[in-house]
Amino acid sequence: MTEVNKTIQKWHASFKKGTDFDSWGQLVEAIDEYQILARQLQKEVQSCSSFCDFTEEQKKTLGKLATCLELRSAALQSTQSQEDFKLEDLKKLEPIIKNILTYNKDFPFDVQPVPPRKILAPGEEENLELEEDEDGGNGAGSPDSLPFRVPGENR
Numbered sequence: 001m002t003e004v005n006k007t008i009q010k011w012h013a014s015f016k017k018g019t020d021f022d023s024w025g026q027l028v029e030a031i032d033e034y035q036i037l038a039r040q041l042q043k044e045v046q047s048c049s050s051f052c053d054f055t056e057e058q059k060k061t062l063g064k065l066a067t068c069l070e071l072r073s074a075a076l077q078s079t080q081s082q083e084d085f086k087l088e089d090l091k092k093l094e095p096i097i098k099n100i101l102t103y104n105k106d107f108p109f110d111v112q113p114v115p116p117r118k119i120l121a122p123g124e125e126e127n128l129e130l131e132e133d134e135d136g137g138n139g140a141g142s143p144d145s146l147p148f149r150v151p152g153e154n155r
Contacts, residue, residue: 004053012098022087031073038069058100063113068093
């Protein structure tokens with residue numbers, strides 16, 4: 001079995017695992033699996049510039065799959081009752097991920113591939129600069145904002 005086929009099998013297994021968790025109501029696990037797979041697909045799309053195992057069309061399809069996984073993940077995290085991207089919708093993508101090398105039909109959903117961005121590991125966050133408060137960061141409860149007091153002294 002070629003390296004590409006092994007990779008596709010791993011993706012399919014991950015997809016199946018995520019949809020299984022989703023259908024069992026294990027939403028945290030499903031979200032994790034969807035996000036991990038979406039990152040793997042995005043990484044594949046971004047990593048190959050000159051030599052690649054996938055054609056440009058296949059890379060577009062992989063990007064759209066990643067978008068759908070992120071949409072489902074976002075729907076599961078949403079507090080609103082109506083789900084934007086349903087599990088049944090996501091399951092329609094299984095034959096595509098399984099047969100990415102031979103898939104040549106139109107993508108079933110009108111989505112755009114996720115724009116290229118830095119790919120973060122689970123739990124990793126981008127380094128965001130924290131904004132200082134206008135008073136120099138001395139908010140309520142910081143040692144500099146409390147008056148000095150000697151224990152046992154009444155004022």
